[in-house]
Amino acid sequence: MCLGIPGQIVEIVDDEQHKAIAEVDGVRREVNVGLVAGDPGGISVGEWVLIHVGFAMSKLDEEEAAKTLEFLKLLGGGEYFEELDQFRESTPL
Amino acid sequence: MKFVDEYRDPAAARVAVEQITALARGRHLKFMEVCGGHTHTIYKHGIENVLPESVELIHGPGCPVCVIPMGRVDDGIALAETPGVIFTSFGDMMRVPGSNGNLLEAKARGADVRMVYSPLDALRIARDNPDREVVFFAIGFETTAPSTAVTLLKARAANITNFSVFCNHVTIVPPLKAILESPDLRLDGFIGPGHVSTVIGNRPYRFVPAEYKLPLVTAGFEPLDILQSIVMLLQQIRDGRCEVENQYTRAVRDEGNLKALEIMAEVYEVRPHFEWRGLGFISQSALKLSDAFSPWDAELRFSVPGVRVADPKACQCGEVLKGVIKPWECKVFGTACTPETPIGTCMVSSEGACAAYYNYGRFTKGAAIPVRSA
Numbered sequence: 001m002c003l004g005i006p007g008q009i010v011e012i013v014d015d016e017q018h019k020a021i022a023e024v025d026g027v028r029r030e031v032n033v034g035l036v037a038g039d040p041g042g043i044s045v046g047e048w049v050l051i052h053v054g055f056a057m058s059k060l061d062e063e064e065a066a067k068t069l070e071f072l073k074l075l076g077g078g079e080y081f082e083e084l085d086q087f088r089e090s091t092p093l
Numbered sequence: 094m095k096f097v098d099e100y101r102d103p104a105a106a107r108v109a110v111e112q113i114t115a116l117a118r119g120r121h122l123k124f125m126e127v128c129g130g131h132t133h134t135i136y137k138h139g140i141e142n143v144l145p146e147s148v149e150l151i152h153g154p155g156c157p158v159c160v161i162p163m164g165r166v167d168d169g170i171a172l173a174e175t176p177g178v179i180f181t182s183f184g185d186m187m188r189v190p191g192s193n194g195n196l197l198e199a200k201a202r203g204a205d206v207r208m209v210y211s212p213l214d215a216l217r218i219a220r221d222n223p224d225r226e227v228v229f230f231a232i233g234f235e236t237t238a239p240s241t242a243v244t245l246l247k248a249r250a251a252n253i254t255n256f257s258v259f260c261n262h263v264t265i266v267p268p269l270k271a272i273l274e275s276p277d278l279r280l281d282g283f284i285g286p287g288h289v290s291t292v293i294g295n296r297p298y299r300f301v302p303a304e305y306k307l308p309l310v311t312a313g314f315e316p317l318d319i320l321q322s323i324v325m326l327l328q329q330i331r332d333g334r335c336e337v338e339n340q341y342t343r344a345v346r347d348e349g350n351l352k353a354l355e356i357m358a359e360v361y362e363v364r365p366h367f368e369w370r371g372l373g374f375i376s377q378s379a380l381k382l383s384d385a386f387s388p389w390d391a392e393l394r395f396s397v398p399g400v401r402v403a404d405p406k407a408c409q410c411g412e413v414l415k416g417v418i419k420p421w422e423c424k425v426f427g428t429a430c431t432p433e434t435p436i437g438t439c440m441v442s443s444e445g446a447c448a449a450y451y452n453y454g455r456f457t458k459g460a461a462i463p464v465r466s467a
Contacts, residue, residue: 003130003133003288003314003444004130004236004288004291004314004344006094006095006096006097008095025094032211032213032240032243034243034352035239035243035350035352035353035356036350036352037352038351038352039352048095048096050288050291050344052236052237052240052288053183053210053211053212053233053237053240054210054211054212054213054214054240055211055239055240055243057236057239057288057291057292057344057350057353058291058344058345058346058350060096060343060344061342061343061344062343064342064343065096065099065343067342068313068318068321068340068342068343069099069100069105071321
């Protein structure tokens, strides 16, 4: 139950009541965005949030997400890209 | 799925494992993942099976279902069996054994027990059933506590008086301290809880390096997040550093979620002490409703037995939660205690170390069975 899942805000239903619709893997559900509404920039359609028990707990930062993946790539230096190429080539379609 | 698939890239995982193997060569290091969500990821994706033997993962106490003591389950069942009550609970709590059965069995005996996904669903049930009393079984760390708090603010604003909360919210820092004070435990670092940290931020963990000289890296929940956090821990050890670092930067800000913290401060106060399954009483480790919300406090509105019940003797959840033994080293693991008929809470929730191990690890980790029979 402590798991959180990433979802994308697709509609703001009621700004005052903090009601929004989020889409998770094709499924849409109402979520409460009151806990992220006060973040810089508020919350708007198209943004990604971490959803836990019907509440958006945190906005997901695309730039930071990209940096994390970059760290992983840098970790292996050129190896990552070699691995990736091998992986692609070795995957039967 | 965005924010998920890219963190499951096998090629990147392979590179990370190679790094871990190189960084940990010649050592034997034990890292504890505090959060049950991490335990779940580790087993689901077989992370233990790809790690070198030099890195051992210890599964910590961060599963909110697993730490609820039997007495509190009994109190919940007593509330559920109070005439006129609709008792609402997250699904994970339904099969947690009390001293006389679980909530599902209470439901079978006639209690009106309903599973909800969100505390707001429980509030909606209260609004739709004004002639009934609706009680919500609130459990969870700081991840979940703000959601219950927002629900209570909504109940007060809408003047919904037939709704109340049986509050079992707990906080993460006191059990961490309890574990660090445990004499039979040797650890080299922590994988910090990602979702709790979206709320409390990274600052509350500073005592871990400052007082206990151990590194802590807050981590996300995908396989690459876990592997990267292990790399970061090993890099700290290699460099002779010891600090709080954040791997889960896409979701966790250092200061946490200020709005959530503000709402929690309004709705809750800290309990002087609270019993944890397997860990005993830990002072200032749980939350109760503040005086302003006493009309919505189920413990004040109804009479609950409040009787302390000792953990079953055969069950070694306490040792598992402290990381002193592995799940399969418990005497009843996989025999008397299974996810279908759990004795201890660690076997109930999918985030419990025993259930995770039983469901995902039991038949793949070859070493597990010989260790147990040796």
